[in-house]
Amino acid sequence: xxxxxxxxxxxxxxxxxxxxxxxxxxxxxxxxxxxxxxxxxxxxxxxxxxxxxxxxxxxxxxxxxxxxxxxxxxxxxxxxxxxxxxxxxxxxxxxxxxxxxxxxxxxxxxxxxxxxxxxxxxxxxxxxxxxxxxxxxxxxxxxxxxxxxxxxxxxxxxxxxxxxxxxxxxxxxxxxxxxxxxxxxxxxxxxxxxxxxxxxxxxxxxxxxxxxxxxxxxxxxxxxxxxxxxxxxxxxxxxxxxxxxxxxxxxxxxxxxxxxxxxxxxxxxxxxxxxxxxxxxxxxxxxxxxxxxxxxxxxxxxxxxxxxxxxxxxxxxxxxxxxxxxxxxxxxxxxxxxxxxxxxxxxxxxxxxxxxxxxxxxxxxxxxxxxxxxxxxxxxxxxxxxxxx
Numbered sequence: 001x002x003x004x005x006x007x008x009x010x011x012x013x014x015x016x017x018x019x020x021x022x023x024x025x026x027x028x029x030x031x032x033x034x035x036x037x038x039x040x041x042x043x044x045x046x047x048x049x050x051x052x053x054x055x056x057x058x059x060x061x062x063x064x065x066x067x068x069x070x071x072x073x074x075x076x077x078x079x080x081x082x083x084x085x086x087x088x089x090x091x092x093x094x095x096x097x098x099x100x101x102x103x104x105x106x107x108x109x110x111x112x113x114x115x116x117x118x119x120x121x122x123x124x125x126x127x128x129x130x131x132x133x134x135x136x137x138x139x140x141x142x143x144x145x146x147x148x149x150x151x152x153x154x155x156x157x158x159x160x161x162x163x164x165x166x167x168x169x170x171x172x173x174x175x176x177x178x179x180x181x182x183x184x185x186x187x188x189x190x191x192x193x194x195x196x197x198x199x200x201x202x203x204x205x206x207x208x209x210x211x212x213x214x215x216x217x218x219x220x221x222x223x224x225x226x227x228x229x230x231x232x233x234x235x236x237x238x239x240x241x242x243x244x245x246x247x248x249x250x251x252x253x254x255x256x257x258x259x260x261x262x263x264x265x266x267x268x269x270x271x272x273x274x275x276x277x278x279x280x281x282x283x284x285x286x287x288x289x290x291x292x293x294x295x296x297x298x299x300x301x302x303x304x305x306x307x308x309x310x311x312x313x314x315x316x317x318x319x320x321x322x323x324x325x326x327x328x329x330x331x332x333x334x335x336x337x338x339x340x341x342x343x344x345x346x347x348x349x350x351x352x353x354x355x356x357x358x359x360x361x362x363x364x365x366x367x368x369x370x371x372x373x374x375x376x377x378x379x380x381x382x383x384x385x386x387x388x389x
Contacts, residue, residue, distance in 0.1 A: 004097045005229035005236035006090075006386065008037025008222030009348035014181045014336040017114045018216035022056050023068040026110045029218035029341065030069055033106070037222040039232055041070040044222070045102035048077045048092055050085035050109040051340030054124050055116060065108060082128050083287065084375035085109060086219060086343030087382035091242050093223040103225045109345075110218040111338035121214055128376040130249045141289070142203040142211055144251070144377040149205050149292040151257035156307035160205060163291035164191040165313045167198075167209045167333055170288065173320070174334025176360035179345070181215050181336030210291040215336025219344025235355045240368070241274030241385035243267060249379055258307075262381025263300035263372060270370075270383040271302075278302030281324065281385075282366035283353050285346035287374040288331040294318075297372050298326070301383070325363045328353075343373040347384065354388040 010032025012018075018025050026049075034041070047069075049062035058064055062078040065071070081088045086109035093105040113121055126135040129144070152158045171186035190196040191209055198209035229236040243266035248254055255261065271277060278301060286297035298309035303324050312318050318326040329335065329349040332342060350369035352358040371384040 002098070003226040004094050004239045005224055005226065005233070006221055006239065006347070006351055007224045007229050007233040007236050008033040008039065009351045010034070010036055010220040011179055011341070011345050011348050012218045013179050014215040014217035014338055014345070016181065016215060018112055022058060022061060022110060022112050023064055025112055025216060026065050026108055026218045027069060029110070029220040029344070030106065030108060033220035033222050037232060039104070039222065044071060044074065044104050044106050046075045046077070046096060047071050047106045047108060048079055048089045050079050050089040050107065051111050052080055052082050052085060055111055055113050055121070071106070080340070081380040082375035083289070083337070083339050084343055084373040084380045084382045085340045086221070087347070087371065087373035087384055088244065088380070090221060090223065090343070090347060090384055091244060091382065093221070094239050094242060097223055097225050103228045105223045107221040107223060107344065108218065109220070109341040109343060111340040112216045113214040113338060114216050118214070128379065133250055141377065142206050145290040145292055146203040146206045147251070148257050148296065149290070152292060152296065153205065155258050156310070158295065158310045160191065161188070162295065162310040162313060163210055164188055166288065166291040166294045169313065169319060170327060170331045170333035173328045173361055174330030177330045177335065180330045180334045181213060182334045206290060206292070212289050212332040212337045215338045217336065217338035217341040217345070219341040219348060221344055221347055235388070237351045237354050237386050237388055239384065240387045241270035241272070241276070243269030243273070243383040245381045247378055259296050259300045260374060260378035260381060262378050263297060263374060263383070266381040266383040267301045267372070270385045274385040276368060276385065280368055281370045282368050283328065283350065283363045284324065284326045284370040284372065285329070285349050286326055286331070286372040288327055288333050289337060289374070291333070293374070294327065294331065301370070301372060320361070320363055328361045328363060343371070343382070346371045346373060350386050354386060
């Protein structure tokens, strides 16, 4: 018995302007995961806290959270890989359990981005790039992904409407996700209406509707050995494959701009470890920080050939009833993007899908789910493949 499972998942609502402290915010996701796993704090052997630093004043939040959540004197760690932090946390938790050092590990992701202004937040995000050669010149996340969008449009004929269709799908499912920040439908026509805020320019060709929004939120995963999983849980979800990669932080070191090499490499690793192919995936969560990002993910993960990702969204193949449902919880575009909590939220969705507990977001009888979580502008890439019995 040497498999590793996720036995509990939790998430706060993703909001703008959470009124409490970061420890109170973390407690919301932790409490839900603990109740979901049906375990007590004393059952947890170690904790991993994941976030991107400099959005709040607390240094080394792992110790603060361990005390507040009753997890001392068990060891606690702090981990960050920008937007992919919680997925990297899952990778670390898997390793700690697989090695036998711990039987049960909690992975906590959080971000309270409202403690600083939007301008300050964008500046912090820009510093996820190279602070010597790029960010001092004003590069921000929308501008970086606009380069990828332009490259994809030029090479493959992807259109503004193709990208807008991703947001329309996102809003379709954001409406039924009680944890999502944005819960209203979005009409395709709003992107062509110069008076509608969705059509407002951000960084050409990206518009307001093409971009996700910052949010405050927390998420939590409870990871356990097979022995503990079988004793605690009626529906353990097994970690089948994990992939991770990194790339040059400087754009001048990148070979392609029509996809993210880290996603392709992490995907290949995860597929090999799980012993599956892209066609075997029943439901996926991908990192749609921008609409173009979701289209790139279709191709990087092998759901579509290069240049054909736009055909999946146009044919509604990535809707809940399609051949490869993607982001049926609304994705980052509807849920919001509290950096450190995002990966855990994605994983939570897939766990609920595999357990048949996703409510109005439920895909029909999925057996294998995939989570694609990117840090920075393709600086870090993680792919996690999960499966049920």
